[in-house]
Every structure is written in C-alpha cells, then in structure tokens.
Amino acid sequence: MANIIFMGTPDFSVPILRALHETFEVDLVVSQPDKKVGRKQILTPPAVAKEAATLGIEVFQPEAIGSTSSIEKIKSYDPDIIVTAAYGQLLSEDVLNIPKLGCVNVHASLLPRHRGGAPIHRSIIEGDEKTGVTLMYMAKELDAGDIIAQQETVIGDSDTVGTLHDRLSEIGTELLINELPNILNETNSRTPQDDALKTFSPNIEKEDEFVTFDRPSREVFNHIRGLNPFPGSYTLLNGKRLKLYLSKLTEKQSTEKPGTIIKETKDGFLVATIDFDLEITEVQPAGGKRINASQYIRNNSDLIGDVLGEDV
Numbered sequence: 001m002a003n004i005i006f007m008g009t010p011d012f013s014v015p016i017l018r019a020l021h022e023t024f025e026v027d028l029v030v031s032q033p034d035k036k037v038g039r040k041q042i043l044t045p046p047a048v049a050k051e052a053a054t055l056g057i058e059v060f061q062p063e064a065i066g067s068t069s070s071i072e073k074i075k076s077y078d079p080d081i082i083v084t085a086a087y088g089q090l091l092s093e094d095v096l097n098i099p100k101l102g103c104v105n106v107h108a109s110l111l112p113r114h115r116g117g118a119p120i121h122r123s124i125i126e127g128d129e130k131t132g133v134t135l136m137y138m139a140k141e142l143d144a145g146d147i148i149a150q151q152e153t154v155i156g157d158s159d160t161v162g163t164l165h166d167r168l169s170e171i172g173t174e175l176l177i178n179e180l181p182n183i184l185n186e187t188n189s190r191t192p193q194d195d196a197l198k199t200f201s202p203n204i205e206k207e208d209e210f211v212t213f214d215r216p217s218r219e220v221f222n223h224i225r226g227l228n229p230f231p232g233s234y235t236l237l238n239g240k241r242l243k244l245y246l247s248k249l250t251e252k253q254s255t256e257k258p259g260t261i262i263k264e265t266k267d268g269f270l271v272a273t274i275d276f277d278l279e280i281t282e283v284q285p286a287g288g289k290r291i292n293a294s295q296y297i298r299n300n301s302d303l304i305g306d307v308l309g310e311d312v
Contacts (some may be wrong), residue, residue: 002080002184003027005099007065007087008048012169016085016106017048019173021055024180028077032088033061066092074098081183084138085172088117093140103138104183106172108165110134110150112198115143120168121161122201124226127218130154131164133172135179137190144198146190149179157221157249160228204231211235211244212309213259217273221247232284235259235308242308245290246282253277259309264301268293271308 006017007030020026029052037044045053045061052059062070065087071094074082079099084091085106096103109119111134116122123131132152139145151171155164182188204227211223211233224244227233234243247268254262256272263270268281284290297303 001025002101003078005030005074005077005079005082006048007031007082007084007091009046009088010086011047012108012165012172013048013085013087013106014051015169015173016083016176017051018055019177020083020180021057023177026052026055026057027079028060028074029057030060030062030065030074030087033063065089065095071095071098083176083180085176090142091138096138096140101183101186104148104176105136105138105143105145106176107134107136107143108168108172109201110152111136111143111147112193112195114201115198116201117203119201120165121204121226124155124159124161124164125222127222128155131168133168133175135172135175136193144193144195146192148183148188148190149175151175160225160246162229209233213271213273213278214309215258215274217249217276217278220273220278221249236310237303237308238306240286242286243284243290244280244282245284246280246293248279248281250277250279257307259307261297261304261306261308263304264294264297266294269297269304 004024004026005028006020006026008017009032031046031049034043034045049059049061060073074095075098081101082099082103091103110132114122130152132150134150135148137145153167153171179188209227209231213220224233224247228245232243234241254272254277256262258273260272261269262272262277265279268279270277270279280293283293283296
C-alpha cells in the first residue's frame with residue numbers, strides 16, 4: 001500500500017479527496033489555514049479540511065508549506081506520492097523532492113493553456129469552446145510540469161463557472177483514480193508541455209468583477225457567466241452596484257449608447273452593447289436579494305433609458 005499525502009483546499013478538491021481515500025487510502029491531508037467567513041467573520045475550516053475530518057484523516061494546515069517545520073512534518077509520513085488539487089500554495093523544491101514518486105497535480109484546464117489559479121473562470125470569460133482537466137507532474141515553475149493525462153469537455157453557452165467547476169471536479173476525480181495505479185507502478189506516460197502555447201489565468205481580483213458594455217455582447221455574456229455564482233460580477237447603475245448573474249444573447253441591434261437599458265422583456269431587460277443587445281435575466285440590487293431581472297425592472301421601470309457601467 002502506497003503512502004499518500006493529499007493537498008487541497010476548496011470544494012473542487014473534495015470529491016477528489018473522497019475518491020482517493022476510498023480507493024487508495026490517504027495518510028495525511030494538507031489544507032490552507034481556517035479563515036474568517038461572512039459578515040460575522042466566523043473562523044471556518046476550508047472544505048477539504050472538513051471532509052478530511054469526516055473521513056477520519058489527520059489534517060495539517062500550515063501557514064507556509066515551505067517552512068522547516070512543515071517540511072519535517074511531510075517527511076515524517078515518508079510519502080510515496082503527494083497528490084494536489086487546488087491547494088493554493090506553491091510547493092518549494094524541498095517539498096517537491098520529498099515523495100519517492102514525485103508530486104502530481106489535478107489541474108482544471110488543458111495545459112499549457114490556463115496555467116494559474118483561475119483556469120475555470122478564465123476559460124469561460126475568454127470564450128474557450130472547450131476545456132478539461134490535466135493530470136501532471138509538479139515542477140518548480142507554476143503548472144509547467146510534464147503531462148500524464150488529459151480529458152476534455154465542451155463549454156456550452158448554458159455553462160457558468162459553477163456548472164463547469166462541478167463537471168471538471170468529477171472529470172478530475174475519474175482521471176486521477178484511473179491513472180494513479182500506473183503512476184504508482186511507474187508505467188504511466190509523461191509528455192513535456194509546449195511552452196510556446198502557454199497562457200496564464202491569474203486569480204480573479206476585484207477589478208475583474210466589474211462589467212462594462214462597450215464591447216461585443218458575446219464578451220459581456222461570457223464575462224457574466226464566467227463569474228456566476230462566485231465571486232459574481234457587477235456593474236454600476238446611477239452610482240450603485242448591480243450584481244449580474246445571468247444573461248442571454250440576442251440578435252437584436254439598437255443604436256443606443258452601450259450600456260443603455262433599452263426596454264423590458266419577458267425574462268428581464270435588454271441592454272445595448274457595441275453589436276447585439278444583451279438580455280439581462282438575473283440580478284441582485286445593492287442591499288437586496290438575487291432576483292429575476294423581470295421582477296427588478298417591473299419594480300424600477302423608470303430605469304429604462306439609464307446607462308449601466310457608468311459612475312456618477
């Protein structure tokens with residue numbers, strides 16, 4: 001039986017940990033430290049730490065995985081392999097060199113495209129037609145290690161970062177469980193990445209959440225669904241935030257200024273872009289709840305003609 005350490009933090013990693021433990025048994029789970037969450041700032045363990053506790057696996061949550069004490073902790077388990085999935089800290093060479101068979105990572109993109117911390121968000125925002133999961137050996141450089149295996153999935157117009165997140169988590173789980181026996185037996189394939197094709201997908205920052213309409217409707221559509229439901233996108237309406245969750249592409253074209261609320265529709269309201277009008281169908285006004293955009297505009301019909309995306 002191999003000695004396995006798993007490193008992961010968010011919901012994406014939970015099914016992977018569960019299946020890995022059920023199939024191969026995990027000796028130690030390493031996750032990020034607890035964080036204060038919500039308006040009341042309640043100290044809360046990450047999803048993977050909660051799952052590990054449920055499974056009865058020891059949890060280690062260091063502030064810095066590369067510290068001397070962390071390295072000694074990892075070494076004490078004499079791991080054959082370390083498996084990571086959205087852990088959230090870069091592993092130093094000292095850590096990478098500990099396991100006999102190396103460190104492998106479940107990454108939610110078709111590497112070398114979308115290296116970095118937000119591959120799922122960026123794949124939708126950037127209008128990719130497909131994405132997938134890469135199982136790879138970890139190297140000192142971010143997401144640059146040799147590829148073990150990949151599995152693709154199509155990104156449909158109905159996908160949001162939420163639906164794609166869940167699907168890629170399932171794909172990653174299956175890919176890891178299928179390939180790990182070969183990795184442990186050292187019979188797996190190993191293909192270097194083509195650095196000429198690499199792109200980077202850094203973590204989503206606050207400024208990435210702001211939506212403007214002075215661009216093609218498809219770009220706005222992808223931006224909104226690429227942040228739904230987390231962290232959520234927003235625009236400005238008369239100086240106040242209006243969160244945007246869902247929209248629909250149309251073939252309607254107006255001559256109004258981009259961002260102008262044109263009219264009410266059955267499911268929401270039309271907004272002008274630089275080409276086709278976009279139908280906004282789900283919103284959350286400042287201080288309010290997430291609601292259908294049709295209800296919002298019916299209660300605020302005086303907003304028709306106002307412009308989204310402009311400060312006052």
